[in-house]
Amino acid sequence: MGDPREPPEGTPDGGSGNEDEYRSVVFDESFVRAARIQELSASERLGGYSRGVRPRLGFGHLGSLPRQAVALLLLVVMAFAAAVYFGVSSPRRMGVQPTGNQLTVSMVALSPNSTVSPVPDPRNPFATLPAGYADGAAGLGTPAGAATAHFTRVEVTRALDTVQRFLVASSLDPATLVQGETAAVRALVTPGEQAQYDQSLNSPSDDQHHAATGWLIRFDPGNVALAADSVKVAGGMKVAEADSGTLDIDTDHTFVYALRPAGTDSAAPVSLFSVRRELRFEFDHTDIGAARVRLVDAALQAGPMACGVPLADHLQPLLAGQSAGAPPAVSPADHRVPAWQVCGVLGPLGAGH
Structure with a gap:
């Protein structure tokens, strides 16, 4: 009986009848x-x-x-x-923070209740200060760096060093105080805040966000001169974590400046001017690596000054022999005056130190 796989007519001549030989060409x-x-x-x-x-x-x-x-x-x-x-x-990547009004500034003018007195010895203007003040950076009280939960000791130390450099450039350097220098401070500000910094210096405004005096201490060189290049300082710094990726450094210092009228010689009367400067800085790991600060809050109390004077561009001290008069009455119903413009009475520099 034939193979059931073969056709009825039999296999064609020359063929085996087995489809295996065509399998290689089947698509x-x-x-x-x-x-x-x-x-x-x-x-x-x-x-x-x-x-x-x-x-x-x-x-x-x-x-x-x-x-x-x-x-x-x-x-x-x-x-x-x-x-x-x-x-x-992501706005937190590469250390570039969101641009806009990141720094919030509040300022309080401290008015004297009498005529500003000159210091007894112009050659030693800080002789009457109480204990606790030191010269320049020595008075900043920068602590030793210590590791936190998410930042190493090296990172914390580097952040503290950057804050100290910022405070020196913005509060102690005579070039910043009376010579109009602004580049040294800007170089320490994170790129995400530099636009706000530039606007604050180019177009100062008392809107809580664009005051030049929120970023640095400066006096109008047409009115005020330094009687001593040194500045007395008292205060300290605190380190904490805002979250796992943000290191906070809070600073609280009182700076005391010896001033005299611009254009006068060393025989001119000298008076003291004090600024309490409370700042809050935030850092991420990239900010620390780049040695840049992100300044988010600045609160100033400064005097002796007259109440109601503009403070956004320069601080305007009352010098020896000048007086402010009685502080003006403030009506809580007067919405023409910003609620954050506050004036207080200047107290003694020894309080709290």
């Missing part, structure tokens, strides 16, 4: 899908195509992949691109 579905040409459909042939076939869009090796695999690959690529975009554009 499976994946091969057909990968072909670079494709026969036109009936509607396309009736539409007047001049060729009987059309080229298939080639995507290299992707052209042979199943549609589900291609779709999955595209989703993976899109997810990766989104992750990269949001990572790069």
Whole structure:
């Protein structure tokens, strides 16, 4: 009995009748899908195509992949691109913080209740200060760095050093105080705040955000001169974490300046002017590495000054022999005056030290 796999007429001449010899030339579905040409459909042939076939869009090796695999690959690529975009554009990445009104400033003028007295000895203007004040950076009380939960000892030490450099540049350097120098302070400000810094110096405004005197201490050189290059300082710094990625450093110092009228010689009467400056700085790891500060709060109490004088551009001290008069009455119903413009009575410098 014949092989049931053979045709009734028998095997053709020269053939074995076994389809194995043709198996190597049979095109499976994946091969057909990968072909670079494709026969036109009936509607396309009736539409007047001049060729009987059309080229298939080639995507290299992707052209042979199943549609589900291609779709999955595209989703993976899109997810990766989104992750990269949001990572790069995150405002906390690379130390670039959101621009805008980040620093908030409050200032209190301290008015004397009598005529400003000159110091007894102009050659030693700080002789009457109580104990607790030191010269310049020695009075800043910068603590030794210690590791926190998320910042190393080296990082904390570096942040404290950056804050000290900022305080020296913005509160102690004569070039900043009376010579109009602003670049040294700007160089220590994180790039995300430099636009606000520039606006504050170029167009000072008492709007709680754009006062030049919120960033640095300065006097109008047309009115005031330093009687001594040294500045007496008392105060300290505190370190804490705002969150796992933010280091806070709070500073609270009183700076005492010896001043005389501009254009006078060493024989002119000298008086003392004090500024309490309370600042809050924030750092992330990138800020620390770049040795830049992000100043977020500044509170100043300064005197002797007259109540109601503009303070956004320069501090305006009352000098020896000058008086302020009685502080003006403040009506809580007068909305023409900003509520943050406050005046107090100047007390003795020894209090609290």
